[in-house]
Amino acid sequence: MTAIELGNVRKTFRVKGGLLGADRHVVAVDDVSFAVPTGGVLGIVGESGCGKSTLARLILGLLQPDRGSIAVEGQRVAAMDRRARARLIQPVFQDPFASLNPMTRVRDIVAMPLKAQGNFGAADVRRRVDEMLARVGLSAEMGRRLPAELSGGQRQRVAIARALVLRPRIVVCDEPTSALDVSVQAQILNLLAELRRELGLTYLFISHNLAVVEHVASEVAVMYLGRFVERAPTERLFGEPEHPYTRALLASVLTPEPGLGVPDVGLGDTLPDPANIPAGCRFHPRCPIAEPRCAVESPPLKARPGGGVECLLV
Amino acid sequence: MSIATASRGARRGERRSPRRGWRSASTWIGAAIVAIAAFCAVFAPLLMPHDPFAQDLGKRLLVPFWMEGSDPEHLLGTDQLGRDYLSRLIYGCRISMLIGVTVSVVSGVIGITLGVLGGFFGGRVDDAVLFAITTRLSIPVVLVALAVVGLLGSSMTLLVATLGLLLWDRFAVVARSTTMQVRNLDFVAAAWCAGCSRFRILLHEVLPNIASHLVVVATLEIALAILLEAALSFLGLGVPPPLPSWGLMIAEAKDYMFFSPWVIVIPGVALFVLVLGINLFGDGLRDSFGARSDP
Amino acid sequence: MTALLEIEQLQVSFGSTAAVRGASLSVARGETHCLVGESGCGKSVTALSVMNLLAPNARRSAKRLAFEGQDLLGLSDSGMANLRGNAMAMIFQEPMTSLNPAYTVGSQMTEVLRRHKRASQRAATDRAADLLARVGITAPGLRLGQFPHQLSGGLRQRVMIAMALMCEPRLLIADEPTTALDVTVQAQILRLLSRLQRDLGLGMLLITHDLGIVARVAHRVSVMYAGEVVESAPTAELFANPRHPYTQGLLRCVPVPGRIKRDEPLGSIPGTVPRIAPGFAGCAFRERCAFADESCSSAIPRHRPSAAHDFLCRLPA
Numbered sequence: 045m046t047a048i049e050l051g052n053v054r055k056t057f058r059v060k061g062g063l064l065g066a067d068r069h070v071v072a073v074d075d076v077s078f079a080v081p082t083g084g085v086l087g088i089v090g091e092s093g094c095g096k097s098t099l100a101r102l103i104l105g106l107l108q109p110d111r112g113s114i115a116v117e118g119q120r121v122a123a124m125d126r127r128a129r130a131r132l133i134q135p136v137f138q139d140p141f142a143s144l145n146p147m148t149r150v151r152d153i154v155a156m157p158l159k160a161q162g163n164f165g166a167a168d169v170r171r172r173v174d175e176m177l178a179r180v181g182l183s184a185e186m187g188r189r190l191p192a193e194l195s196g197g198q199r200q201r202v203a204i205a206r207a208l209v210l211r212p213r214i215v216v217c218d219e220p221t222s223a224l225d226v227s228v229q230a231q232i233l234n235l236l237a238e239l240r241r242e243l244g245l246t247y248l249f250i251s252h253n254l255a256v257v258e259h260v261a262s263e264v265a266v267m268y269l270g271r272f273v274e275r276a277p278t279e280r281l282f283g284e285p286e287h288p289y290t291r292a293l294l295a296s297v298l299t300p301e302p303g304l305g306v307p308d309v310g311l312g313d314t315l316p317d318p319a320n321i322p323a324g325c326r327f328h329p330r331c332p333i334a335e336p337r338c339a340v341e342s343p344p345l346k347a348r349p350g351g352g353v354e355c356l357l358v
Numbered sequence: 359m360s361i362a363t364a365s366r367g368a369r370r371g372e373r374r375s376p377r378r379g380w381r382s383a384s385t386w387i388g389a390a391i392v393a394i395a396a397f398c399a400v401f402a403p404l405l406m407p408h409d410p411f412a413q414d415l416g417k418r419l420l421v422p423f424w425m426e427g428s429d430p431e432h433l434l435g436t437d438q439l440g441r442d443y444l445s446r447l448i449y450g451c452r453i454s455m456l457i458g459v460t461v462s463v464v465s466g467v468i469g470i471t472l473g474v475l476g477g478f479f480g481g482r483v484d485d486a487v488l489f490a491i492t493t494r495l496s497i498p499v500v501l502v503a504l505a506v507v508g509l510l511g512s513s514m515t516l517l518v519a520t521l522g523l524l525l526w527d528r529f530a531v532v533a534r535s536t537t538m539q540v541r542n543l544d545f546v547a548a549a550w551c552a553g554c555s556r557f558r559i560l561l562h563e564v565l566p567n568i569a570s571h572l573v574v575v576a577t578l579e580i581a582l583a584i585l586l587e588a589a590l591s592f593l594g595l596g597v598p599p600p601l602p603s604w605g606l607m608i609a610e611a612k613d614y615m616f617f618s619p620w621v622i623v624i625p626g627v628a629l630f631v632l633v634l635g636i637n638l639f640g641d642g643l644r645d646s647f648g649a650r651s652d653p
Numbered sequence: 654m655t656a657l658l659e660i661e662q663l664q665v666s667f668g669s670t671a672a673v674r675g676a677s678l679s680v681a682r683g684e685t686h687c688l689v690g691e692s693g694c695g696k697s698v699t700a701l702s703v704m705n706l707l708a709p710n711a712r713r714s715a716k717r718l719a720f721e722g723q724d725l726l727g728l729s730d731s732g733m734a735n736l737r738g739n740a741m742a743m744i745f746q747e748p749m750t751s752l753n754p755a756y757t758v759g760s761q762m763t764e765v766l767r768r769h770k771r772a773s774q775r776a777a778t779d780r781a782a783d784l785l786a787r788v789g790i791t792a793p794g795l796r797l798g799q800f801p802h803q804l805s806g807g808l809r810q811r812v813m814i815a816m817a818l819m820c821e822p823r824l825l826i827a828d829e830p831t832t833a834l835d836v837t838v839q840a841q842i843l844r845l846l847s848r849l850q851r852d853l854g855l856g857m858l859l860i861t862h863d864l865g866i867v868a869r870v871a872h873r874v875s876v877m878y879a880g881e882v883v884e885s886a887p888t889a890e891l892f893a894n895p896r897h898p899y900t901q902g903l904l905r906c907v908p909v910p911g912r913i914k915r916d917e918p919l920g921s922i923p924g925t926v927p928r929i930a931p932g933f934a935g936c937a938f939r940e941r942c943a944f945a946d947e948s949c950s951s952a953i954p955r956h957r958p959s960a961a962h963d964f965l966c967r968l969p970a
Contacts, residue, residue, distance in 0.1 A: 091838075092835055225862060226907055228691075230906040230922075233919055234921060238918075255909065297865070298869050299865055300864040300867070306869050307840060308840075309841060311841075
């Protein structure tokens with residue numbers, strides 16, 4: 045059973061070119077296809093601007109793709125009623141200071157998805173909110189507070205409670221712990237893992253922190269300038285990375301092991317510009333092993349067990 | 359500028375200086391003036407010592423209490439028709455506040471609706487709203503108000519309707535830009551994902567978070583409407599006499615100002631103090647809201 | 654030889670809230686000293702109080718606060734301004750807020766040198782171009798004429814580092830210099846900082862919450878909690894033999910590739926950093942500590958298992 049399925053999804057944004065300049069097209073997601081099985085956790089890693097958040101918003105139905113199909117639990121997202129969609133898929137966003145309405149009390153934030161459904165009685169709403177708050181480790185007293193009166197970790201618990209109160213099948217986590225301290229990050233990651241096991245959830249887990257992704261994901265996709273350049277089961281991706289970009293990302297992880305020094309990532313200074321995607325392999329200007337043909341030929345997708353890699357040289 | 363001074367400036371700027379918002383004396387002075395004016399407006403019939411319309415030609419142009427030969431019956435003296443000036447001032451306050459508030463409500467409803475719709479939906483809707491705003495900004499308010507009142511005759515309802523239809527631009531601009539900021543925040547995205555309808559999102563997520571900005575605009579619009587009403591009344595095209603609006607009182611007094619200067623000074627000072635008070639109060643509100651919306 | 658920077662018993666408070674409560678640490682010449690802890694534990698306030706850049710409502714006091722043996726507490730504002738950006742420089746987390754958007758990179762860089770060293774515009778420009786090249790920026794001539802918003806986050810942070818080095822500082826304070834950057838850029842910037850630190854013999858106080866960064870670049874680590882330095886040790890020693898329960902907890906929170914199994918819960922520290930009220934006594938970590946008992950609310954001794962390692966806990970082992 046597939047929980048999330050994307051087929052050839054492409055999304056571009058138009059950027060106004062100022063007074064005289066022509067409008068430019070920024071390709072955020074470029075022909076991406078993948079499927080996540082029910083109960084799986086797909087981790088998506090990549091640098092800022094690689095399109096991972098756009099991908100999350102497409103799957104949540106917050107953005108419409110230019111072309112391609114997006115389906116959750118076999119139903120097309122675009123064709124779904126907003127209430128039905130809300131019962132299937134929910135988000136947890138990065139910044140717990142921006143993702144909660146500052147004027148609304150915690151209880152009402154968690155109750156919002158239930159009220160939007162329109163068929164829950166007041167007592168039922170109250171009971172479900174109480175249950176959910178307790179489940180994410182918040183006291184009833186905290187339910188009466190405003191978001192500004194909570195710490196970052198508590199706010200993220202509220203966001204998780206809001207996401208799970210309708211018992212959805214899929215949760216899209218967009219950098220859910222990047223804004224938190226390590227100690228709090230560990231609490232939230234543990235909570236997300238427990239809830240997934242208990243409720244049989246499927247996660248799409250977006251992060252720039254490879255150590256976190258390795259910990260939570262069953263398979264990982266590496267995104268670069270709108271494309272999945274490598275996708276593999278977690279053990280394989282971390283054990284035998286093939287794409288030079290994946291290898292560079294792994295090399296740049298600073299594990300708490302003293303004496304190793306800071307590794308040389310070898311990517312050079314040129315940063316990826318989504319408005320100006322290079323011809324051939326889009327990674328070639330930064331690639332430490334690039335050959336002349338990488339600037340001309342587009343790399344085909346080479347199949348690998350449980351995934352694939354897009355590179356001419358592997 | 360060196361790194362150190364630059365960062366120091368930035369850090370200083372981040373923390374609000376302690377003499378802003380509710381901690382500043384000017385906010386409290388403004389609030390006190392607005393409170394007194396609102397009290398006078400609401401309880402005018404109880405506060406007035408005399409009937410503001412009752413003429414007594416035997417007691418024309420009596421001097422106020424601080425001048426020699428004043429009548430203790432009439433604290434602020436009387437006008438050219440012998441009407442008690444204090445009573446007219448209090449009743450005029452009621453008229454001015456009534457016009458200020460109703461104009462602000464009418465223009466607020468128009469401006470906030472347009473601005474929120476434009477800011478929230480963007481695209482074509484926003485283009486239409488922007489066109490309406492620029493059109494409105496190119497209309498000279500006083501000229502149109504003069505023409506309308508001149509053609510249709512003066513009445514309070516007409517005055518409120520005209521000013522209300524002309525003064526919504528600031529509401530629209532502020533509502534549009536704040537809505538655009540709030541619309542892109544993650545909690546609005548979360549509300550979409552929770553299956554909320556557009557109406558629910560506008561009402562529960564967007565409006566409460568832009569309300570503070572709109573309250574500030576409303577105070578400024580009240581002050582502006584009061585001044586415009588006074589100007590139109592002064593030109594004889596505002597509130598129809600014998601209603602004692604402050605603008606009308608100034609207009610009626612201008613013939614006597616050389617021999618009885620207080621008849622023009624009293625409503626003039628009252629108008630100045632009220633508008634100043636509303637503006638101080640509005641500035642204070644803006645600063646206190648600004649402090650709260652800082653993360 | 655005296656240390657480059659000595660902080661002894663530093664106290665900083667904002668109103669009735671104590672942000673730093675008797676923190677002591679010292680940075681030697683040519684040493685990278687990392688200050689690590691959760692947000693709100695007083696790391697940044699400690700750094701800012703060295704630079705005398707605290708908000709006007711802050712109160713700062715210390716038994717000793719000295720730079721190259723010179724007392725900083727009694728120093729006048731102008732004396733401090735002469736040191737700042739000159740002998741000691743600071744770089745911040747978000748370079749965009751510390752660069753002035755209205756001036757070109759070149760004019761901001763040369764201004765520092767012209768102000769502190771009375772250098773000519775030409776000499777200053779040459780040095781700026783030289784330093785930009787040194788921090789790994791290609792085409793420095795082009796970058797000098799650009800405005801901050803025309804640069805990427807990584808480039809801006811490099812510009813900030815180059816700018817901090819303009820007057821050949823002896824002490825560099827870096828407050829979360831790579832937190833806003835991507836992992837690949839972070840590795841590049843940290844590599845650059847370590848190289849510069851080694852080549853120029855800089856003393857560096859690096860503030861971070863990332864234990865990975867600490868392990869890779871620090872010579873010495875101080876762990877801060879609720880305004881106190883709860884443990885301080887050479888890096889290898891701290892990671893091999895953490896003694897304070899807070900340090901141990903922090904180390905268990907970090908997912909280490911290959912060491913922690915998938916779906917196995919990470920170690921975590923329950924609760925959050927407390928707000929310290931006036932008159933607070935004892936260990937500030939006791940509410941979150943698994944080993945806490947009644948004796949933790951009385952005065953806590955500082956243990957020294959070795960000459961270079963000390964920690965603040967009632968537990969000797």
